[in-house]
Amino acid sequence: MTTDPRQWLPAAGVDWTDEADVVVSRSIDRSGWPPSGVPAAVVFPRDAADVRRTLRLANDARTPVVPRGAGTSLTGASTAGTGTVVLDLGRMNRIVALSPEDATVVVEPGVITADVDRAAAGHGLRYAPDPASHEISTIGGNIATNAGGLRCAKYGVTRDSVLGLDVVLADGRQISTGATTLKSVSGYDLTGLFVGSEGTLGVVVRATLRLRPAPLATTTIAASFADIATAAAASVAVTGARVQPVIAELLDEATLTAIDAAQGTSLRSRGAALLILQTEGAGEADLVAAVLREPAVAVEVSTDGTDLLAARRLALPSIERLGRPLIEDIAVPRSRLADAVLQIAAIAERHDVPICTLAHAGDGNLHPIIVTADDDLARRTAGDIFELALKLGGTLTGEHGIGTLKRPWLGRELGPAAHALQRQLKDLFDPYGILNPGKAI
Amino acid sequence: MTTDPRQWLPAAGVDWTDEADVVVSRSIDRSGWPPSGVPAAVVFPRDAADVRRTLRLANDARTPVVPRGAGTSLTGASTAGTGTVVLDLGRMNRIVALSPEDATVVVEPGVITADVDRAAAGHGLRYAPDPASHEISTIGGNIATNAGGLRCAKYGVTRDSVLGLDVVLADGRQISTGATTLKSVSGYDLTGLFVGSEGTLGVVVRATLRLRPAPLATTTIAASFADIATAAAASVAVTGARVQPVIAELLDEATLTAIDAAQGTSLRSRGAALLILQTEGAGEADLVAAVLREPAVAVEVSTDGTDLLAARRLALPSIERLGRPLIEDIAVPRSRLADAVLQIAAIAERHDVPICTLAHAGDGNLHPIIVTADDDLARRTAGDIFELALKLGGTLTGEHGIGTLKRPWLGRELGPAAHALQRQLKDLFDPYGILNPGKAI
Ligand SMILES: Cc1cc2nc3c(=O)[nH]c(=O)nc-3n(C[C@H](O)[C@H](O)[C@H](O)COP(=O)(O)OP(=O)(O)OC[C@H]3O[C@@H](n4cnc5c(N)ncnc54)[C@H](O)[C@@H]3O)c2cc1C
């Protein structure tokens, strides 16, 4: 039926290859999800015109196209199977313009997230969204998944830092959305619609991002608690003290045990839960420490750069020593955070599989990490965690997205009418369904 | 062709009226834009079911429906002409649930904005968006226009505080969007699409809003400058000092003169431009004052509640004494702010009409207020201001929306492909075009 893309690719006038090692490397992402086969080819656009020509021909030929940043997706969003063309945006990686006065930066999609932040730092500014993958993921991928990060608690998700986009639609037409100004309400919010759409509505070829003042000073506070419920309650109490922490990370008992085993630390002996907070405003850390001192068993405050966040950063590498991790990502109303952690521990017991839970406590976003090489077991366990999220009034994904992994569950969360509307949106933007089919919705 | 709505309204089982004074009062908003006539009837839904039944029958009968909050729109978005049914949501004004732990509040659309903030204040929290109309506008109207306000500089626009919505679609079906959690990326962002859609895609019947910690202390700083360019540059320099002010309001010479004339103050004699800033973090005000002291001719700092924002609040009432105000609303990249103010003054001179300009300097959002009773002159002058906005790389509307007033200009800003896509979105959500026809796009 469909033509082999290699027949029309030469006419696109773009760099492309079908070398085995390249197509294989672009067939997978970090989810462990197996693609249906290998892509027919990988295209390396150098500019927006390359993307437009590729999509126009792909649309005519009905060839499925998988946009790809760095392939760090944890949900199978960037896997590419048989017959697909991968659009690898890694070479479109220029920082086009940075205006300190406007506090904006214009970038190509393939720029590495942390590079944007570093460019901003030179002007006393910062790019706030900081997924843990910020040294390896791209801005385009962050936009397409609406990536979160540690600093979300204060600065919000990627959406909150995207002002405008240049997007190539499925048929090769290019549009601009949003504005280069910090505020605009001209027409419907197409920018927001493309953010988080996992490459299924269009390909981002340029973005105008908002920068924020870099803080003058940062203080980190680490507090150990006897149990998770006390830690979660303490985290909420901080808001009650009228402080908005920049970071609020919660580590559960299984995680602390894993870190101790891998790193030779003794975190678990101090308490069954560890809460790490970061504040920026002068005097805020004192307020926070005052709130934590009573419920905590130990509180440490660092202004001198002592790396109290190390435990958080070492968590994943430590857990990986136990076996293959499936990193899950649900969110619940903040008041249900402790409940969620405890019930996840019960799920771990029921399935007899280790689950270590990290949480962005500030926004009720949990990452239960299921450790097993048994795919079936991992999926059954994840299924129970999704059930739990919905039961607690939460959501299937706080920041990683739906991808391939969670598609079977999405209808349950959205309800039939909203789900149908989403499909109609997809059909409107991409009538032949060539953009990242089988993902997101 | 179309049936008189009074024929089907009884079957909807809702409170409605066609009394002359009521329909006339619901035909206009605060834009001064004249509706084509008077609506056929006004419906007062008590709950979402009332809205569903009304829309189902209206859709069947192809009756145009104008959702209405408090009618404070400045763009003609809530005007209602001949043959329309106005859906007045003012009676759906309950605060359904406020959870301090989750930092969320669930409200009906007719709640007055300031009432949400007051309810939050009882728990050390606040609802951040504060349009100048917050004592008279509704949350539903704020959502439908993506209202801004003074505190946007730090906390963003209404969109940034909306987590999820219940929306009744044109055909009477109801959907939920977003989540009750602080983060979610399940499916496309329908929440963002409804925010700012001016009642043309669906009717908001419930909203889950995000609350934030109320600040412990607020400091206000007022600085006078010899000229607008110096004031605008100083405002940008504050960001350079790594402080994010909550409020940054700039008043031009014409505005200061108008305030002095009406209130007997002597603001203009101190300088031709006044910048008023508010900060929240401890020590931030000192940093800001230090930045301003050199370029300013006078700096006043108040921590004791001296109302340095009074000048800003008195601006509109003072300008109204000069004649009928048309309040415009463009935004430009922040670096073009002074340029914009100066060129607006030139436009005022060219058309020989007074224009007083207020600006939310933090986000480059200007409100040039054209003072004249001559509608034609006002529109020609506004037209030049829109041209200017686009020329400076800006947008037609920072926060008031497109409404009826700016529709002729929208295509220029969006470009043909994006504009066409927006129309297709409208057709998808509202195939018979019954929802607020002639507005927004
Ligand atoms: C160690 C590790 C830590 C992580 N931590 C976090 C975290 O803290 N927070 C978080 O949110 N995620 C996290 N992730 C997940 C992942 O890094 C993010 O989803 C990231 O945004 C993906 O970026 P990418 O460039 O790798 O995109 P890819 O994986 O290549 O693609 C992701 C999706 O975006 C689409 N896409 C990519 N580029 C474009 C484009 N230009 N136009 C349109 N669509 C495009 C793809 O089609 C795909 O659907 C983590 C992953 C790892 C491996």
Ligand SMILES: Cc1cc2nc3c(=O)[nH]c(=O)nc-3n(C[C@H](O)[C@H](O)[C@H](O)COP(=O)(O)OP(=O)(O)OC[C@H]3O[C@@H](n4cnc5c(N)ncnc54)[C@H](O)[C@@H]3O)c2cc1C
């Ligand atoms: C003195 C004054 C100061 C102002 N200051 C500001 C300011 O600082 N910032 C700012 O952004 N605006 C400001 N405005 C403009 C106006 O107040 C805002 O646009 C406000 O959001 C409108 O709210 P409303 O309830 O009056 O809505 P309305 O005027 O009744 O309606 C506005 C739009 O929303 C739609 N709508 C209303 N309710 C719903 C619903 N439940 N579902 C779907 N659609 C709905 C209507 O159809 C219409 O398109 C000001 C206005 C005045 C008069």
